[in-house]
Amino acid sequence: MKLDSSPIAAIATAPGRGGIGVVRASGKNLAPLMTALFGAQALKPRHASYVPFTAADGSIIDQGIAIYFKGPHSYTGEEVLELQGHGGPVVLQMLLARVLEAGRDSGLRLAEPGEFTRRAFLNDKLDLAQAEAVADLIDASTEAAAKSASQSLSGAFSQTIHALVEQVTGLRMLVEATLDFPEEEIDFLEKSNARGQLKSVIEALNKVFAQAAQGALLREGLNVVLAGQPNVGKSSLLNALAGADVAIVTPIAGTTRDKVSETIQIEGIPLNIIDTAGIRNADENIDAVERIGIERTWGEIGKADVILHLLDADHGPTLADETIVAAFPEGVPVVRVWNKIDLSGHKPSVDALPDATHVYLSAHEHIGIDLLRTELLRIAGWQQTGESLYLARERHLIALKSAGKHLDIAAQHAAQDDQSLDLFAEELRLAQVQLSSITGEFSPDDLLGVIFSRFCIGK
Numbered sequence: 001m002k003l004d005s006s007p008i009a010a011i012a013t014a015p016g017r018g019g020i021g022v023v024r025a026s027g028k029n030l031a032p033l034m035t036a037l038f039g040a041q042a043l044k045p046r047h048a049s050y051v052p053f054t055a056a057d058g059s060i061i062d063q064g065i066a067i068y069f070k071g072p073h074s075y076t077g078e079e080v081l082e083l084q085g086h087g088g089p090v091v092l093q094m095l096l097a098r099v100l101e102a103g104r105d106s107g108l109r110l111a112e113p114g115e116f117t118r119r120a121f122l123n124d125k126l127d128l129a130q131a132e133a134v135a136d137l138i139d140a141s142t143e144a145a146a147k148s149a150s151q152s153l154s155g156a157f158s159q160t161i162h163a164l165v166e167q168v169t170g171l172r173m174l175v176e177a178t179l180d181f182p183e184e185e186i187d188f189l190e191k192s193n194a195r196g197q198l199k200s201v202i203e204a205l206n207k208v209f210a211q212a213a214q215g216a217l218l219r220e221g222l223n224v225v226l227a228g229q230p231n232v233g234k235s236s237l238l239n240a241l242a243g244a245d246v247a248i249v250t251p252i253a254g255t256t257r258d259k260v261s262e263t264i265q266i267e268g269i270p271l272n273i274i275d276t277a278g279i280r281n282a283d284e285n286i287d288a289v290e291r292i293g294i295e296r297t298w299g300e301i302g303k304a305d306v307i308l309h310l311l312d313a314d315h316g317p318t319l320a321d322e323t324i325v326a327a328f329p330e331g332v333p334v335v336r337v338w339n340k341i342d343l344s345g346h347k348p349s350v351d352a353l354p355d356a357t358h359v360y361l362s363a364h365e366h367i368g369i370d371l372l373r374t375e376l377l378r379i380a381g382w383q384q385t386g387e388s389l390y391l392a393r394e395r396h397l398i399a400l401k402s403a404g405k406h407l408d409i410a411a412q413h414a415a416q417d418d419q420s421l422d423l424f425a426e427e428l429r430l431a432q433v434q435l436s437s438i439t440g441e442f443s444p445d446d447l448l449g450v451i452f453s454r455f456c457i458g459k
Contacts, residue, residue, distance in 0.1 A: 007033065008111035009099045011092050012458035018087030023095050024458060025108065026116055030079040034068065036102035043068040043081075053085060053095055056102075061094050062086055076116055077123025114455025121440065121452075128440025129158045129396070135455050136219060136391045144268025145218040148391040152215075157390040160208055161438050167201045168407075168432045175425040195414050202407050209400045212392035217380055219391050221263075221270030224376065225300050227328075228310035229279060229320055233339040236363035237310065238262060238275040241373070266373050269382055274300050279324055298327075306333050306379055308372075313338035313346050313360060333379050337372065339363050350375060399434045406431035 007027025013020070025033060034043060043049050045068055053062045064085035074080040085095055100108055114135070121131045133152035140146035151157070174194065226234040242262045260275040277293030301307060307328060311321055328334055336358045341348065348368030351358040359375055361368025390396075410427035413420040 007103055007106060007108040008115055009096065009103065009108055010111035010116075010458040011096055012082070012116075013087060013092070014456075015089065017089065021085055021087035021092040021095075022458075023083045023085075023092065023099055024116065025081045025099060025103070026074070026076045026078045026111075026119060027106075027108070028071070028078055029106070030068070030081050030103075032106045033099070033103040033108060034081060037099070038066070045070040046073070053083060053098065055094075055098055061098060062091050072123065072125075075125065076119040077125045078119060111457060112453075113457050114452035114459060117455055117459055118452040127155075127158050129161065129438055130155060131440075131452070132393060133157070133391065134459065136393075138456065138459065140219075140391075141221070141263065141270045142218065142265050142268050144265075144389075145270070145391060148215050148218050148389045152390050152392075157212075157392070158439050160390070161435055164201065164205055164208065164403075165432055165435050167197070167204065168428055168435065171197050171201065172425060172428045172432065175421055175428065179421055179425060195411075198407065198411055198414055202404070202411065205400065205404055205407065208390075209397070209404065212390050212396055212400060214382065215389035216392045216394070216397055217269050217382060218389065219393065221272060222305040222376070222380055223272050223274065223303060224306045224308060225274045225276060225304035226308050226310060227276055227279065227297065227301055227324065229312075229318075229324070230277075232310040232312050233363045234275050234310050235260070237308070237337065237339065238273055240363045240366050240369050241271075241273055266377055267382060269377065269380055271376060274304075276300055279320075301332075302329055304329075304332055306335065306376065308335050308337050309356075310337045310339050312340055313344040314340045335359055335372070335375060335379070337361065342367065396438050399438050403431040403434040406434065 005028055007025060007030060009023065009025040012022040012024040027033075037053070038051060041049075041051070043066055048065045048067050050063070051066050052060050053064060055061055062085040064083060067082045067084070069075070069080040069082075071078045071080070083095060083099070085091060100110065102108075117126070117131050117134050120126045121128060126134070130153055133149050137146060137149035137153055140149050171194065174197075226237060228234055238260065242264050261272060262275075263270055263272050265271070276297035279294055279297055309321075309325065309328070311317060325334070334356050336356050338344075338346065338358060338360045340362060341360050342362040342365045346360045348362075348371055349360050350371050351360075357375060359368065359372050361372060363369070392400075406427045410424050410431065413424040413427065
């Protein structure tokens with residue numbers, strides 16, 4: 001990806017009203033811009049200057065702090081100017097318009113989404129995994145996710161990946177050296193302990209993958225859909241899981257007409273719990289609004305990561321319940337939640353049966369709710385560890401998994417005679433490419449474009 005060297009500017013703080021707002025500019029030479037904004041007054045690098053922000057006619061737009069960062073000692077690696085004023089949306093737009101106007105002759109333009117961080121990456125201030133961690137830290141929905149994103153931003157994830165790349169590279173050098181000097185007739189696999197080295201790399205990669213997969217849960221979370229017949233307690237269960245009355249609960253069947261969503265945390269894992277309209281047969285006496293609600297219910301079920309199928313433990317299963325189960329999409333984990341055990345006399349429990357896991361609870365009395373929370377964590381693959389987690393993205397997991405497959409194939413070649421050394425070396429090279437793509441060393445421009453386009457403007 002080529003670096004566009006034209007200077008850029010944007011509002012760097014979130015939309016809306018706030019005590020402070022920031023307009024940021026970056027470029028190779030911001031001297032003309034600063035002269036247009038502040039005249040002969042020089043800004044000392046990395047020092048805050050209290051100045052008026054004036055319009056072209058000299059009228060004051062705002063007063064605030066101007067900070068100049070001389071490249072490469074800045075976020076982007078270029079010269080950076082930050083104007084910190086009051087956080088009203090109108091005054092910030094006026095200030096941004098003035099900055100763009102003042103820098104027009106030097107080619108200053110409005111920044112694209114993520115362009116400041118993209119320049120930091122292209123100027124080697126951040127690698128790609130760290131750049132992605134910037135967006136993840138901003139978007140973190142839980143404290144655990146924020147801590148993991150900060151861990152990745154500090155370079156911990158990248159350092160771990162670099163260590164794996166170095167191990168693979170070292171092993172590649174040994175293999176390729178043996179290919180270059182076959183006349184030495186050295187028993188390569190034995191003398192260099194190639195199999196032992198490869199085993200160590202595979203074990204290290206598996207550990208990193210486990211940590212990254214755990215971290216991915218912190219970032220992505222799970223979409224959990226509550227489904228079942230009307231009046232089985234879906235809304236009550238949502239309220240019990242959320243710890244608040246977020247859904248209306250009445251004895252009247254069909255109270256919920258549209259989805260109600262609430263994000264909760266279990267061990268730091270964000271779970272988007274979606275309460276849906278009760279499902280009943282289309283030929284029953286239901287109005288048009290409820291019919292639309294049922295259609296939307298099936299739409300949400302189709303997008304679910306986990307389905308909680310609620311049933312009435314007091315009445316037992318019905319033919320309608322089995323009809324609902326038969327229509328669930330294949331491959332999606334389903335938990336049969338038997339609600340109202342306070343009426344049925346069942347004990348709170350979890351039964352892993354061949355058809356599904358069955359959880360017995362009472363949403364109304366908050367009995368057995370922790371059993372369901374534990375089951376959701378199990379389905380998510382969460383394991384409590386004392387190790388730091390990396391807030392990995394799907395592409396990181398794909399790259400790690402692909403690198404692992406190449407290393408496994410390399411191990412198969414290593415188990416054979418020296419005639420397979422060229423294939424052994426090639427699989428090591430492919431594993432190295434996959435690992436290096438995580439930090440951006442071998443990432444195509446189109447991938448970089450997609451990644452940074454999802455950032456917010458001003459970052």
